[in-house]
Amino acid sequence: MARKKSPRTPRPATRDRGVPPATPSPINKATGKPGMAVPSRAGAAATPPSKHAFPIVGIGASAGGLEAFSELLSNLPVEPTMAFVLIQHLDPKHPSILSDILSRTTRMSVVEAKHGMRVEPGHVYVMPPNARMTIAGEVLHLGPRSDDRGPQLPIDHFLRSLAEDLGSRAIGVILSGSASDGALGLKAIKAEGGTTFAEAPQSAKFDSMPRSAVASGAVDFVLPPKAIAQELTRIGRHPYLGQTRAAPSPEAPASGPDAFDEILRKLREKSGIDFMLYRQTTIRRRIARRMMIHGLDTLEGYLGYLEAHPSQVHALYNDLLVNVTRFFRDPEAFRVLHVASFRASSSSGRRTRRSASGRRGVRRERKPTRWPSCCSSPLATRTASSRSSCSEAMSVKPRS
Secondary structure, three states, rough: OOOOOOOOOOOOOOHHHHOOOOOOOOOHOOOOOOOOOOOOOOOOOOOOOOOOOOOOOOOOOEEHHHHHHHHHHHHHOOOOOOOOEEOOOOOOOOOOOOOHHHHOOOOEEEEOOOOOOOOOEEEEOOOOOOEEEEEOOOEEEEEOOOOOOOOOOOHHHHHHHHHHHHHHHHHEEEOOOOOOOOOHHHHHHHHHHEEEEEEOOOOOOOOOOHHHHHOOOOOOEEEEEHHHOOOHHHHHOOOOHHHHOOOOOOOOOOOHHHHHHHHHHHHHHHHHOOHHHOOOOHHHHHHHHHHHHOOOHHHHHHHHHHHHOOHHHHHHHHHHOOHHHHHOOOOOHHHHHHHHHHHHHHHHHHHHEEEEOOOOOEOOOOOOOOOOOOHHHHHHHHHHHHHHHHHHOOOOOOOO
């Protein structure tokens, strides 16, 4: 006698679609516990839920970089909290065995980067020769080397894209090498709230690149490779690197607001600027960055540190300043300035006034444009260039 089949219980819709389990909330991520599982991206058509859930470390080097790379990687623990991307100046005409050599120094997976490869924590990616590499959406993109006759700057090129993609989760490291590649990339990372390292010139086989990075004023830590590895391990567990761009900073303790107000008061005394009128989420995020650098977890602890080290108030002030290049990386903001401001200015110059009797009057005289002396050269140059291009498009001769 055939047995009756029991009716099948319908599966949840989420399992039918292969969607991974729900990710931890931003508050749970902020605990900084190592070894947190990263959800699978299989079947995710939209933005993956783990977007920017872990930091990515871009490490640049040139001459003498192999020894520095090896020492740094050999002192890193095997923890799925960070990913590492190595960019070295390589001969474009010869294949590279750098990934094979470095795989002997670490238990992490070391692979040569390929176009479209998604970066995962606990892995090391090596840029291939004869290529330029960028990152977008945590995916590596390879392109041909530039045909310019000038020096190739693959480290700056990658670190800038890393800063734009990850923001405060971007980490830049400059090791041994000649010339100055990487210095501008570190400035871009710091402008986005990321963290920057340079090898101590005393330990570098070739110290030009580390010295140029330090001279840029954008380096948070100057250490030998072994100490860089130890510091990366420490900050990798800090809550600051466990937040997404959209996630707010962790709530301060009950006494936090008093400490926060006292920090702003110290800033006002030192700089003359009242940061209470600034965007509070940005202020708190920058303060959290300084707390991470100094290994502090509470606002009260950071306030005590500022009282014991008054020079650090100025360092915090520098971190709070808005980098002017961020404005020029916002096409929409500059388009509004380009169209609204310059077009209105040009059209008003052609306008004539009428007298009380209705007769056309003389053309209005305009004083020559004078740029304020406080403008930095990139700001003045870019603004003048845009004004000139707008005038050309409208067939209006720019006024000097």
